Amino acid sequence: MSTAKKNDSSPLKPFYIADTGEMIIIQTAGLVFASFPSPADDFFEGPIDLKQQLIPNPDASFIVKVSGDSMQSAQINDGDVLIIDRSLHPSNGCIAVCFLNDGFTVKRLEIRGKSVRLLPSNPAFLPIDLVEGDELTVWGVVTYIIKKPS
Amino acid sequence: MVALLDMNSFYVSCERLFSPGLHGRPVVVLSNNDGFVISRSNEAKALGIQMGAAVFEIRDLVRKHGVKVFSSNYSLYGDISARVMNTIRRFAPATEVYSIDEAFLDFSGMQRYDLPAYALKITQAVQREQGMPCCIGISETKVLAKLANRLAKKDLNGSSVRLLKSANCALDLDKVPVGDIWGIGGQYAKLLEQNGILTAYEFTQAPSAWVRKHLTVVGLRIQMELQGIPCLPFESAPEDKKTTGSSRTFKICLNTQTELGEALADFAARVGEKIRKQGSVASILTASIETDYFRKDQPQYGRSFSVSFTTPTNSTILLVNAAKFALGNIFRDGYPYKRASVMLSGLVQEETVLPTLFDQIDHEKHRRLMLAMDAVNGRFGRNAVRTAAQTAGGVAKLTHQASLSPGYTTCWKDLLRVNVGFRSGWPSDVWEVGRGGLLF
Numbered sequence: 294m295s296t297a298k299k300n301d302s303s304p305l306k307p308f309y310i311a312d313t314g315e316m317i318i319i320q321t322a323g324l325v326f327a328s329f330p331s332p333a334d335d336f337f338e339g340p341i342d343l344k345q346q347l348i349p350n351p352d353a354s355f356i357v358k359v360s361g362d363s364m365q366s367a368q369i370n371d372g373d374v375l376i377i378d379r380s381l382h383p384s385n386g387c388i389a390v391c392f393l394n395d396g397f398t399v400k401r402l403e404i405r406g407k408s409v410r411l412l413p414s415n416p417a418f419l420p421i422d423l424v425e426g427d428e429l430t431v432w433g434v435v436t437y438i439i440k441k442p443s
Numbered sequence: 444m445v446a447l448l449d450m451n452s453f454y455v456s457c458e459r460l461f462s463p464g465l466h467g468r469p470v471v472v473l474s475n476n477d478g479f480v481i482s483r484s485n486e487a488k489a490l491g492i493q494m495g496a497a498v499f500e501i502r503d504l505v506r507k508h509g510v511k512v513f514s515s516n517y518s519l520y521g522d523i524s525a526r527v528m529n530t531i532r533r534f535a536p537a538t539e540v541y542s543i544d545e546a547f548l549d550f551s552g553m554q555r556y557d558l559p560a561y562a563l564k565i566t567q568a569v570q571r572e573q574g575m576p577c578c579i580g581i582s583e584t585k586v587l588a589k590l591a592n593r594l595a596k597k598d599l600n601g602s603s604v605r606l607l608k609s610a611n612c613a614l615d616l617d618k619v620p621v622g623d624i625w626g627i628g629g630q631y632a633k634l635l636e637q638n639g640i641l642t643a644y645e646f647t648q649a650p651s652a653w654v655r656k657h658l659t660v661v662g663l664r665i666q667m668e669l670q671g672i673p674c675l676p677f678e679s680a681p682e683d684k685k686t687t688g689s690s691r692t693f694k695i696c697l698n699t700q701t702e703l704g705e706a707l708a709d710f711a712a713r714v715g716e717k718i719r720k721q722g723s724v725a726s727i728l729t730a731s732i733e734t735d736y737f738r739k740d741q742p743q744y745g746r747s748f749s750v751s752f753t754t755p756t757n758s759t760i761l762l763v764n765a766a767k768f769a770l771g772n773i774f775r776d777g778y779p780y781k782r783a784s785v786m787l788s789g790l791v792q793e794e795t796v797l798p799t800l801f802d803q804i805d806h807e808k809h810r811r812l813m814l815a816m817d818a819v820n821g822r823f824g825r826n827a828v829r830t831a832a833q834t835a836g837g838v839a840k841l842t843h844q845a846s847l848s849p850g851y852t853t854c855w856k857d858l859l860r861v862n863v864g865f866r867s868g869w870p871s872d873v874w875e876v877g878r879g880g881l882l883f
Contacts, residue, residue: 353526353571356852357858360863361862363864379571380568392464399863
């Protein structure tokens, strides 16, 4: 009987061959079906990648966290996480992260020609009309709202 | 044709992206240990704040003009830089990332296009998508593209794009001092000036045999590049670094061998992780320690020690051991140590290493252990698993960063908070209150 070197830390597993009494070592990679390969193997596409689905432009995308309730009828609530895509051009009716004068906010944009209004989505708040001297930067367009069910 | 894109005041621009209120205001970013100024906004430059100025030198200006000061947030800058580099890749068949804020774009075969208009589109894309202002210089060679970029940047009111053609750029080159040419260092600049060659234009007119004799073939290549003859190859795949290192100036001086040992172990662990990422192994580790050079009142001492490995390695355990061994050879009691470093050199690709006959170390075991350690640390954060020789808080604990901005793009708990306004019981920092945007 020939013996193979025994090594506890080795991933190699010894197999005994019954009729000759010899021990050989076969390296196994994961689970191998001896006779019936999985019929799903040829169709394997990998699990859904949420990042790929929700963030198609990762280099231009940013994630921010919301506080406040001025956008609650647009389903944006305190504590929600927003995905922002800066590569998108803001269009009328889109929701965007804006920087107005000295602070960030999230509002729906009403774009008419060259004039822009910021619309809250909460009857308790008034639309913001830009006046002379106001400085507005549309920082990025909101593409997804991520929230925990309450 | 080749183009060089260079981001304007890059670190400052990264900070401004998440603090847009800082546009138009003087802003500076400090070096790793809040030591000196490494990035300045135009407003800060206008105040006379110099590159490399020490913090104590600008203290009065900061107070008087309300200069906004940031510690360097390299994880943020690194992330934004990678995003910009990815963005510009779609505009050129090949790009060469030259530094954290500069990249060459290969425009060869595109001469027939309106290149300035095309480059303007690139700057607009980078501005829109990453919010980074940048300038692009275009020319026949890298050295000229670099000069063109400089001209675009200096022209504060003009376009952010500049095309320089070697056939008619004599006037522009004549305004550039030789010391400002890419690749002409202080020594060469001095030599040229002593010989009456003061501007880039005059350098192009110098006899090439003379240039070759005094500035070697390196200088000759730069001269030819300035004349519009490409000599520097386009390197789209970055060359593997042959050396790498980690060093810090400590916020307080370290006095004992134990403290220094922990710091050096941290550095060794960090560089180990770094070279494992690039798939290389190191042949030599050099550890250095030094006292505070600026405190002439204190005793001064500084020394390095190198350890060479029989078989090149990237195992944190072996690197940490080597660093400790090196420290044992150079440490002297009675000195306050202010700075320490670990350098790795003789880096080679891991797969090219042949095992040595008399090596007692099971390198395969180390390799698997490091693989597991990196996987765990990748998931649970750096230093989740570390050698017992390292400090508990990591290197960060030892350094001084008083004005660090959050990791807006790299850390979930640091996400930008956008306050959209509360109906009632708003926190005091809600800006909308004062704007009359609220009903009640």
